[in-house]
Amino acid sequence: xxxxxxxxxxxxxxxxxxxxxxxxxxxxxxxxxxxxxxxxxxxxxxxxxxxxxxxxxxxxxxxxxxxxxxxxxxxxxxxxxxxxxxxxxxxxxxxxxxxxx
Amino acid sequence: xxxxxxxxxxxxxxxxxxxxxxxxxxxxxxxxxxxxxxxxxxxxxxxxxxxxxxxxxxxxxxxxxxxxxxxxxxxxxxxxxxxxxxxxxxxxxxxxxxxxxxxxxxxxxxxxxxxxxxxxxxxxxxxxxxxxxxxxxxxxxxxxxxxxxxxxxxxxxxxxxxxxx
Numbered sequence: 001x002x003x004x005x006x007x008x009x010x011x012x013x014x015x016x017x018x019x020x021x022x023x024x025x026x027x028x029x030x031x032x033x034x035x036x037x038x039x040x041x042x043x044x045x046x047x048x049x050x051x052x053x054x055x056x057x058x059x060x061x062x063x064x065x066x067x068x069x070x071x072x073x074x075x076x077x078x079x080x081x082x083x084x085x086x087x088x089x090x091x092x093x094x095x096x097x098x099x100x101x
Numbered sequence: 102x103x104x105x106x107x108x109x110x111x112x113x114x115x116x117x118x119x120x121x122x123x124x125x126x127x128x129x130x131x132x133x134x135x136x137x138x139x140x141x142x143x144x145x146x147x148x149x150x151x152x153x154x155x156x157x158x159x160x161x162x163x164x165x166x167x168x169x170x171x172x173x174x175x176x177x178x179x180x181x182x183x184x185x186x187x188x189x190x191x192x193x194x195x196x197x198x199x200x201x202x203x204x205x206x207x208x209x210x211x212x213x214x215x216x217x218x219x220x221x222x223x224x225x226x227x228x229x230x231x232x233x234x235x236x237x238x239x240x241x242x243x244x245x246x247x248x249x250x251x252x253x254x255x256x257x258x259x260x261x262x263x264x265x266x
Contacts, residue, residue, distance in 0.1 A: 048147055
């Protein structure tokens with residue numbers, strides 16, 4: 001354990017920033033999903049780094065729940081994308097504007 | 102430089118480079134497969150942080166579940182031969198400004214707050230029994246709620262994605 005804590009935190013900050021860049025610039029809904037998973041992974045990495053360095057295992061439980069919610073989110077999100085693709089023949093989020101008035 | 106440091110840098114490099122490929126690759130199949138390497142790199146970092154159970158869970162859930170689901174989504178919603186996913190060039194500059202703000206503030210906050218934390222001298226033990234006990238005692242109610250959330254997500258996804266008749 002010779003790597004200090006702020007290396008792990010910096011790595012997760014970089015990973016989170018990459019995910020933010022993807023969500024903001026990509027226009028394909030599935031790539032946006034992948035970038036959301038990247039951000040969730042970076043937050044999980046932060047939690048595990050803190051849990052490991054503080055010697056408290058409660059952070060691991062929180063990561064466990066984050067993974068469960070991420071799985072549920074990916075399932076429902078992809079179902080919505082597939083239903084939208086069936087109706088509109090596109091997954092480009094600029095063209096999906098049926099919730100606008 | 103010890104072996105531990107080398108392993109950390111290798112996993113960090115794999116994670117960051119494959120995350121870049123996920124975001125900036127024009128081909129959505131390449132993005133999906135490089136997400137695989139990101140997940141494996143993060144799982145390796147979990148192992149370095151003594152989170153053995155969560156490393157295996159990461160590979161099982163993310164690679165075995167979410168990534169396969171994403172690949173199915175890719176193949177159901179796009180013509181694999183003619184992959185056309187454009188990056189919205191209009192929003193690139195504001196997006197980069199926002200990303201710079203996010204990355205800078207996060208890194209500055211982490212660096213200024215947690216700079217001098219040294220690693221605890223712990224003996225490497227497995228976390229699985231302690232995690233199981235916590236899930237069955239202290240965190241029993243969130244555990245049950247998570248199971249309900251997963252059931253609702255399963256039913257809801259089936260309902261949304263089915264062909265409406």
